[in-house]
Amino acid sequence: MDRRDFLKNAAILGAGCMAAAAVEPTAAEALPTASGIKEASFYKKIDSRTVQCKLCPLEEKLTAGSKSVCRVRSVQNGKLYVSNYGKPCAMHLDPVEKNPLYHFNPGMKSLALATAGCNLACPACQNWEMSQKSVNEIKSYDLSPSKAVSYAKKNECGALSFTFTEPAIFIEYCIDASKAAKESGLKSCVVSGGYINTQPLTVLTRYVDAFCVSLKGLSDEQYGGSPRPSVVETVKNTLKTIRQSGKWLEVACLIIPGKSDDEKTISEIAKWIKDNLGEFTPVHFSRFYPSFMLRNIPQTPVGVLEQAQKLAKKAGIKYAYIGNVPGHIGNNTYCHSCNKLLIQRVGFRVLKNNINNGKCQFCGVKIPGVWS
Amino acid sequence: MKTRFMLTAIIALMLGFMGSFTMPADSAAKYTDNEIKTMVRDIQTLNLLNSLNLTKDQMQQMLSVAKEVKKTDDELKNLYDRKYNEMHGVLQEMRTELMSKTDLSDSLKKRYHDAENEIKVKQVEYTDKQKEWGKKMQSVLNENQKVMLKEYQPCLVPVKNIANPERIGQAGNNERIAKMLGKIRKLPDDKYAQAKQMFLEKTKERVKMMIPDDAEREKAVKNAEAAMDKARKMSDEEFELKKDELAGGILPKKAKPADVENNFTKQFLLNPNLASILEAKIKSSGK
Numbered sequence: 001m002d003r004r005d006f007l008k009n010a011a012i013l014g015a016g017c018m019a020a021a022a023v024e025p026t027a028a029e030a031l032p033t034a035s036g037i038k039e040a041s042f043y044k045k046i047d048s049r050t051v052q053c054k055l056c057p058l059e060e061k062l063t064a065g066s067k068s069v070c071r072v073r074s075v076q077n078g079k080l081y082v083s084n085y086g087k088p089c090a091m092h093l094d095p096v097e098k099n100p101l102y103h104f105n106p107g108m109k110s111l112a113l114a115t116a117g118c119n120l121a122c123p124a125c126q127n128w129e130m131s132q133k134s135v136n137e138i139k140s141y142d143l144s145p146s147k148a149v150s151y152a153k154k155n156e157c158g159a160l161s162f163t164f165t166e167p168a169i170f171i172e173y174c175i176d177a178s179k180a181a182k183e184s185g186l187k188s189c190v191v192s193g194g195y196i197n198t199q200p201l202t203v204l205t206r207y208v209d210a211f212c213v214s215l216k217g218l219s220d221e222q223y224g225g226s227p228r229p230s231v232v233e234t235v236k237n238t239l240k241t242i243r244q245s246g247k248w249l250e251v252a253c254l255i256i257p258g259k260s261d262d263e264k265t266i267s268e269i270a271k272w273i274k275d276n277l278g279e280f281t282p283v284h285f286s287r288f289y290p291s292f293m294l295r296n297i298p299q300t301p302v303g304v305l306e307q308a309q310k311l312a313k314k315a316g317i318k319y320a321y322i323g324n325v326p327g328h329i330g331n332n333t334y335c336h337s338c339n340k341l342l343i344q345r346v347g348f349r350v351l352k353n354n355i356n357n358g359k360c361q362f363c364g365v366k367i368p369g370v371w372s
Numbered sequence: 373m374k375t376r377f378m379l380t381a382i383i384a385l386m387l388g389f390m391g392s393f394t395m396p397a398d399s400a401a402k403y404t405d406n407e408i409k410t411m412v413r414d415i416q417t418l419n420l421l422n423s424l425n426l427t428k429d430q431m432q433q434m435l436s437v438a439k440e441v442k443k444t445d446d447e448l449k450n451l452y453d454r455k456y457n458e459m460h461g462v463l464q465e466m467r468t469e470l471m472s473k474t475d476l477s478d479s480l481k482k483r484y485h486d487a488e489n490e491i492k493v494k495q496v497e498y499t500d501k502q503k504e505w506g507k508k509m510q511s512v513l514n515e516n517q518k519v520m521l522k523e524y525q526p527c528l529v530p531v532k533n534i535a536n537p538e539r540i541g542q543a544g545n546n547e548r549i550a551k552m553l554g555k556i557r558k559l560p561d562d563k564y565a566q567a568k569q570m571f572l573e574k575t576k577e578r579v580k581m582m583i584p585d586d587a588e589r590e591k592a593v594k595n596a597e598a599a600m601d602k603a604r605k606m607s608d609e610e611f612e613l614k615k616d617e618l619a620g621g622i623l624p625k626k627a628k629p630a631d632v633e634n635n636f637t638k639q640f641l642l643n644p645n646l647a648s649i650l651e652a653k654i655k656s657s658g659k
Contacts (some may be wrong), residue, residue, distance in 0.1 A: 091612045111613075141609045155613065302425050303657075327520040328425055346519045 035142055036087035036135055040073060041172050042200045043080040051080045056119045056168060056195050057229045070169040071134040072117040084115035085173050086147075087140040089130050090164050093155055096210075097348040099163055099191045100284050100323055102333060103369025104210045104248050106343055107350035110189065111152035114164035115173065116140065120193050120231070122216065122223055123293035124256055131165040145177035149184045159209070163191035171200055178207035191252075194238035195231060201238055205245035210370065212250045212284075213239055217260045218268055236276070243277045248370050250282040252323070255300050255308055257288065266308045270315035279316050280336075280368040285309055287324035306330065319368075338363035410645070416526040417640040417649060423524065424517045431654050433512045437505050438647035444501060445644035451494055455487045462487065502642055506634055509641040522633050524640075549619035553603040557611065568600055575622075583627055596622045 042054040046061060053060045053073055060068055064075045072084040092112040096104055099112075116138050118131035125131055130138060143151070152160055160181050162174045167190045178188035187209040194213040196204075205211075215235055216222040223231040242249045253269055255261050266285075273281055285308040287300045305322045309330050312320035322330025326347040333343035340362040344352035354361045358371045426434070462484045466476055513521065559567060575596045579589045599621035603611060611618075629635040643649075 091609065093613055093617075141612060143609055147609075151609065151613065325425060327423065327516045329514045329516045332516065341515065344515060344519075346516055346523075351519065 036083050036085050037081050038085035038172050040080040040082050048078050051075055054197060055200050056197055057234050070117045070119040072169055082172055083135045084170050086144045087115055087135055088113040088143050089116050089138045089140045090114040095348045099161055099189055099212045101189060101210055101212055101250055102321060103282050105370060106353055108158040109156060110159040110161040111157045112161040112163050115170040117169045118166040119169050120195050124291055126291045127164045128292040145180040148177050149180045152186055159187035159189055161189045167192050168196040171204060175207050194235035196238055198241055201241050205247050210248035211242045212252055214252045216254055222260055240276055252284045252286055254286045254288055255305060257297055257300055261304050263311060266311045267315055270312040270317050274316045279318050282319040283312055283317050284321045284323045335360040337365040413643055414645050415528050417643045419527055419530050420524050420640045423520055428657050430512050431650050435650045437508045438650055441505055441642050442644050442647045448494055448498055455491050459487045502638055505642055506637040509637055521636055524636055549622055550615040553615060553618055556600060557604050572597055
């Protein structure tokens with residue numbers, strides 16, 4: 001062995017040791033805690049060490065020691081595991097109006113749950129302290145699906161809401177908790193950014209009763225221009241898939257000054273919703289507040305939201321709302337036929353409800369939504 | 373050491389929350405009490421207007437009423453100036469007369485009563501006009517704004533639901549009191565007893581200023597105690613769910629005036645300075 005061969009072998013040995021260290025981490029490194037771990041539902045084995053996550057269009061190929069973008073998936077013994085199963089980091093008792101869901105059992109209290117992590121990194125995220133963290137980095141609670149249902153019932157909730165971060169990345173928990181909820185007579189709602197593959201979404205729609213999906217714009221730039229494949233196309237597909245499933249759907253559009261507040265964008269969004277999801281899909285134009293990476297942008301002027309509501313109505317959307325402006329009249333529901341006040345909302349409270357058996361009590365027209 | 377530090381921190385937090393209620397006497401006040409009250413009222417009016425999200429058209433409609441309020445208020449103030457000067461002169465004469473006699477002349481009595489009556493008549497007229505203006509102001513508001521008016525908590529610093537409401541899809545923030553309760557849960561029993569005692573003493577002081585009724589005051593203190601005890605008995609999950617509600621039970625609610633809608637209309641929407649406030653708002657809304 002000459003000097004060159006020695007160095008070559010030494011380099012191969014060194015690289016081999018590093019690789020071995022990278023692919024064989026201790027269990028503690030790969031998987032944060034004993035509780036919260038469950039085999040992921042949507043993935044494919046590539047070889048003995050590599051798996052491909054099939055949850056979202058990222059379709060990451062992961063090996064032991066590598067971290068998923070969503071921060072909650074990792075590989076051990078050739079299997080993909082989630083670390084956030086039954087480990088919510090946020091638990092609140094909120095009305096469904098906060099999701100926002102305005103045509104789904106108005107005034108119903110729900111147990112709102114979220115785990116750490118997200119597969120997106122939207123620059124305006126208002127829950128980034130949770131969404132951009134792993135389970136290990138923030139306090140989480142032990143709340144199995146059955147315990148979640150029991151807490152919800154104890155606190156007189158009619159539903160579970162999976163919200164705040166991205167329910168797609170805790171889909172295993174979502175599905176099991178929704179099944180348990182259904183068995184106990186509770187509903188379940190998902191509030192999502194919509195970045196999910198069709199197959200897992202289709203499974204999710206079997207168990208969830210209502211969805212609110214955020215459509216932040218019609219270009220990937222609105223999602224931070226992140227190197228994620230076709231975000232907007234995926235979100236559009238999600239919206240259409242939910243619509244086809246027959247489950248209740250509302251759409252939320254965050255209006256950010258200088259980013260998504262121009263009349264052309266708003267009109268295009270409204271037109272797309274009308275053409276693809278139907279004129280009776282409720283659309284919420286939400287006020288932006290400085291947050292996460294967009295702290296330099298001021299809150300959206302109320303006049304801009306009022307204009308967005310007008311443009312959506314002009315485009316043919318029957319139920320366009322203004323969000324995040326407590327007490328604004330744009331929070332109310334008015335009958336699409338007789339224009340009388342159906343539901344008066346101040347903040348997230350329902351003060352009046354003039355819908356009887358799903359119909360306007362003034363003119364008798366059927367109001368789209370889930371009212372029982 | 374750690375426990376002692378924690379106890380000190382909690383007490384400091386509590387004292388911070390309770391605030392100080394004693395004010396040093398201002399020996400050479402530049403501004404009168406009335407001037408400060410006027411400024412406070414103006415700021416509270418601004419916070420109310422901001423929470424109502426009035427349209428430009430609504431502000432214009434209110435402005436025409438506000439101008440009438442201002443004009444009549446100025447006239448009343450001028451009348452006060454004139455009549456109080458007149459009454460002061462008459463009172464001086466009365467004092468001089470009573471120094472040498474045991475009775476007052478009829479002309480003096482009449483001059484005083486005439487001045488006083490003139491003020492009273494104008495005041496009654498003003499009150500009647502206020503009712504009329506109040507109705508006009510309320511008619512400008514939509515059904516949601518009327519609720520916001522009734523539920524308004526007069527404040528100097530804009531309250532959370534005006535400046536920064538809890539938003540759609542946003543996980544609720546840990547409020548200061550909820551955080552304090554979280555810390556209280558970790559205290560050993562003996563330290564908790566001390567901390568609780570101190571907190572309740574401060575609560576008693578605080579409610580004295582906020583709640584006029586004795587029984588209601590006692591109830592508020594008991595609620596605070598119950599909320600603290602309850603917080604310690606809960607599981608982590610239960611506490612996470614209930615902490616905001618518990619915190620709400622600890623903070624005594626300021627008693628609202630009866631007939632709050634008309635009362636707040638009079639206090640804020642018939643503020644004589646509303647016209648200048650609205651003019652400034654209309655100007656800035658056009659920018």
